[in-house]
Amino acid sequence: MRYSDILIMPYENNLERNSVLSASVAKDRIITKFPQVNPLPLYNSIRTLYFSYRLKICKAVLVGDVAVGKSCLVNRFCHDVFNRDYKATIGVDFEVEKFSILSIPFNLQIWDTAGQERFKCIAASYYRGSNVVIVVFDMSDISSLTGVTQWKEDACQNASDPLVFLVGTKKDLLTDTSYGTVEKEAIAIAHEINAEFWAVSSKTGENVKEFFFRVVALTFDDAIQREAESMKTRAKQIGNDFIRIERKQDLYDKKESGFSKCC
């Protein structure tokens, strides 16, 4: 549904050879297609960043009510399994997924938090420094949508301007008509919290991989832009006026259109 804006990027072999990590990246974690933005200058700046080892870590947290299926979503993506028995998460589960984006190694930390009330008090330390906030709700239980705004606010409070996603789970349990109703409400809330809405099923695997790839691609893009911003500031501090900053600016101004766009 949102592949229209995905571009095929040139695949550079010399990058691959220099990469320590890409060797250990699973074949199905290689991203060669990339959404949005003017590709070539972006790619050049990625190269620069890659060679200076300046890529930042990317931290994603999953939040949402008890038993909406946060852990199931992560387990489907990371281990391609689905367990129908419910097991409450203690504290936080942690995963690292390695990707190769345009043949550049990139790691996504996934922090799958517990929905239980008793772990609320420690949540702040787990949210700290998140780049991505994934708010999860159960589409078969519309009441789990009511807490979404609060979850988003709590999580974003301790993060620095993260990308936000709203994920509705258990899509397989819904009929087409009931899905239509839920989707409408979910999109409205997604707009409110400035998030991108995704409907997935961890049981069937529908949209799970697509969702996480979207997360990774956007986060990568975001990380590059932030890095470019900070390089700009650094260049300014040194007082090097030979670097034309304006040129980059209009390139990244398009960023906003990249997400917060719903189906």
Add this chain to the structure above:
Amino acid sequence: MEVVYPGHVKLTDKEKTNICYLSFPDSNSGCMGDTQFHFRIRRCPGRRSVVQAHTDYNKDCPAALQSVVLLSKLPFVTLYNYIVSVIAPEYFDNGEPCLEAACHDIDQWPDPCPGETLNLPIMGTVVQVRLPSRSDKVLTSPQIKNPSVPTMPANNILPSVSEVDVYSAFLPVLPHIQMLWELVLIGEPLVVMANSPTICSGTVQALVSTIWPFKYCMDFRPYFTIHDSEFREYTTKTQAPPAVILGVTNPFFAKTLQHWPHVLRIGELAVSSPKTINKLKKVGTIKTLDSKPGYPDKEASGGSECNALKRYLLELTQSFMIPLERYVASLMPLQRNISPHKGPPRLKSFDTEAFLKTIEHSGPQLTSGLKGDWIALYRRFFRSGNFEGWLRFRQEEVNQKLQALHLEVLCQADLLTWIQDKQEVEIVDLILRLREKLAKINENQLPVSNDMLSRLQHHHDMIVCSLPEDLQSVLKSNHGN
């Protein structure tokens, strides 16, 4: 003790008492605010293994003195200190769920594997550490950590799991550093008196690290209190002081341990004189090397002070170690003495007098500018647990290597030709030796490739088949048992 996580961990009452006493100040002397340190305790049920604990206590309000203790058998002092510094404030603010979550994080840590770089999630961040490996120790060229490029971006990169900042720890006693190195090397009883558990535990840890790559093989207690269950054992006056290093804060120890030969006072102790005193009390001189050169400040220009000090200590230790290693190498049997028809050769025994003879012409004086009585230092070292521990480790290592070499020879030998003119007794003897090898391989005591294993098994089967049938059945039934 309020809570213990994880719940299935059983501590004996004695262990609990020790932990409780060790987690709090032993005296009223100047501990203000949060204090962090580590200690070691003996594990109870006969097992002498020692547990490291890392404590962070919150002393904002004396009525609510709280402490978080992390227990581990692994000596990763730096890592655990960091972990405790992350967990403790969360616990003081948010209580038990924080410990539950932290334990759950730790449950997800990968197994420690030497030489690997691990990413360890804890309380929302990832700590990256590289575990040290045996192959890190390079004897000929002292290598001090190059800040290498991290393979994966991480929030917190700890340069080492166990290395302590020797420079800050020894800053007050730098002029005595070489003497301290000697005392640690020869396993002398040594007590560090400081006014806070943080300082005494840091100093004790730094002391035992001075003789790296030697392992300090005796007991050491970075923080020791009058309530410790080994208090009597270690402070008795009826016997000579034990070969241990203790870190203490309670001024009471000044009296209890006054018969100890070496006392290192760091910083100002409560009650005593107002001036800062850093002195090493020595009863009976054991000085063997001229300590005049001391710590060469000029060398500090090469890098940071801490690295210069580490390099200095490493060079000192290596100067001492190289002759020992060289002598051990001379004890190796010759390659041509490894025969498939005999048992594996073993390392010849270490003859201290023969070793000391080699010192005259190729001793540490070659690599170290230090003059002094090296021989006397070696003699003291031979009597220490450090020598015993080092030698046992080297012997095991060499003997294992010899076993592997012997195995290789055995695999390549044409045993079937050899047995043609041999007596049955000799052949059976060979079979039993082969079986012993196979058993050892199966117990993972020998590092062998699968190819070698199958060849060895093949040899064994062929030789058994060459024997008369009645003997074969005896051997087979015997093998079954």
